[in-house]
Amino acid sequence: MTPQKPLPEVVGMNARIHRLRHGTKLDDVARSARNYGLRWSTGRVGDLESGRMPTTLPTLLAVAQALGDATGEPISLSDLTQFDGWVEVNPTFIVRGDAIASALSGQPMKLRARDIRGVTEQVRKTANQAFERWAEDNAMLGRFGEDLPILEVQRVMHEAGVAEQRITKELEVSANVLAVLSLKLWGSSFSAERDRRAGIDANAQRRGQVTRQMKQELRRALEELSRGDD
Structure with a gap:
């Protein structure tokens, strides 16, 4: 020792x-x-x-x-x-x-x-937690999103802002799962799609409407995943 x-x-x-x-x-x-x-x-x-x-x-x-x-x-x-x-x-x-x-x-x-x-032990613990989370994500996603380039998923995760942070907590999913769902549904991050739909000059009310609509789309996608739908 x-x-x-x-x-x-x-x-x-x-x-x-x-x-x-x-x-x-x-x-x-x-x-x-x-x-x-x-x-x-x-x-x-x-x-x-x-x-x-x-x-x-x-x-x-x-x-x-x-x-x-x-x-x-x-x-x-x-x-x-x-x-x-x-x-x-x-x-x-x-x-x-x-x-x-x-x-x-x-x-x-x-x-x-x-x-x-203590640092190496903490790094190892954090890495193990990350691997466990990835395994859970893969189990949830199944084959959904398996055709997505890893770099694209990482890019969307990197671009995530406050809106994405709130949604991951509300829907109880990881940033990785949200990025995969966003790319499959809209081909972009949640924030980018929201801004595209609402328009550049949209007020807070309009952005809120679009946000609620998109969250419903995410919930439906999650429900389909839980049922094992392709």
Whole structure:
């Protein structure tokens, strides 16, 4: 199982490893830290190494400089945050350690889905839900619309506006089903056909009349589908 640590623990672990590698004492680090505005005792350095110190940017900068002075070997912010596992930046933002280290080494902050814990699972869940919805749509449509080019269906879905959103909710169908029905019935989207019938200068009353008429046509088509009519 991939390990996970809060960011303060990661910083503390790396700071301790760096200090012990050089045989440097806690008091040496505390004394060096006071030169950079941190009023630290050996206890505060211990808090840092135990992961009990907030990892603000000013603190990290001062710690990196203090550790470098005390040990004689410079340490970067990337070194302080390096971790081969998941790092909890906050309770809902959990990132791969190498992604954080990369960002702090000067690389642009451009996280991928695999770099954030939970995102890939959510993407997979969303995809599964989409596949289930497509299966339901195909079961409803049967062979109706099977001759329609996929790109045309996608185009009509992309052009969908407020009217289409309202109709999908009212008729309890997906955007995909509405696009297929619209193309088969009218050869265009619902909105385009409504505007064509009503006319360019139509008032709200006329557009409403046309909308109601077209919804009835959609309902009849759905009823035919439910009966299995060709």
